[in-house]
Amino acid sequence: MSTLNGFNLDKMEVELLDGKAIYKLLTPEGPVLFNDLIGKDLKLIYHKEINCTNCGKKTAKSYSGGYCYPCSIKLAECDMCILRPETCHFERGTCREPDWGLQNCMIPHYVYLANSSGLKVGITRTSQIPIRWIDQGATQALPILKVGTRYQSGVFEKLLSSEINDKTDWRKMLKGVPEEIDLQAKRDELFELFGDDLDDLEGKFGSDHVSILENEDVIDIEYPVLTYPEKVSSMSFDKQEVVGGKLLGIKGQYLIFDVGVINIRSHTGYKVHLEH
Ligand SMILES: [Zn+2]
Structure with missing residues (x-):
């Protein structure tokens, strides 16, 4: 499945079910249960656009974790x-x-x-x-x-x-x-x-x-993680347009891929689409 429509990233929705952390990402096609994607390949592709999480206006840079400067x-x-x-x-x-x-x-x-x-x-x-x-x-x-x-x-x-x-x-x-x-x-x-x-x-x-x-x-609290990385290398849409690989796990607000980790929350307002 692939979501072709771009959407503004927001922190993953989380809940605790029987001692296990459950993660969902809200997309235009509905919530995607990320626990089901562990062990699979997926990609987030950045549209090079950041929209303020409060007023929705485009901002060249994200302030205070997802806002335009005036907000x-x-x-x-x-x-x-x-x-x-x-x-x-x-x-x-x-x-x-x-x-x-x-x-x-x-x-x-x-x-x-x-x-x-x-x-x-x-x-x-x-x-x-x-x-x-x-x-x-x-x-x-x-x-x-x-x-x-x-x-x-x-x-x-x-x-x-x-x-x-x-x-x-x-x-x-x-x-x-x-x-x-x-x-x-x-x-x-x-x-x-x-x-x-x-x-x-x-x-x-x-x-x-x-x-x-x-x-x-x-x-x-137990996290859905297949393997923890020995070396943690951090990925960001400020440096690369495509983030993805084989999803090895999720912990905190981080997606752990075989090639590095990304903090979803710190990319609040970044417009992306998801391929999986
Ligand atoms: Zn704003």
């Missing part, structure tokens, strides 16, 4: 505080789009531990569980705090990141399945280590806004 400086979701949530400035009345902030940031968030390329701490909206973990290629995840806003989750994350990583090493993540970590034991260690600080923040934000989660279950 990237106007939208709240492209503001620096999204990457550094502890710098949220909603309360000061300077949010770029207060309505968007109300719907997306001033709502409950989780702080979690995950094992992606090793132990990490992260934050996510309730609705993005377990999507966020699959997007990061985590093989295990454990929510440890539930808080009232994105800002609050950012403050907790910042505190815990003095002790553990808050980034994923994507090359390492793509090289195999990491050694299993006892996330519940790590959580208990962190609660012990940061006990006073956690109490202080709970007092500051109000106990009705902060739940310390001491009894959550670990979520395990």
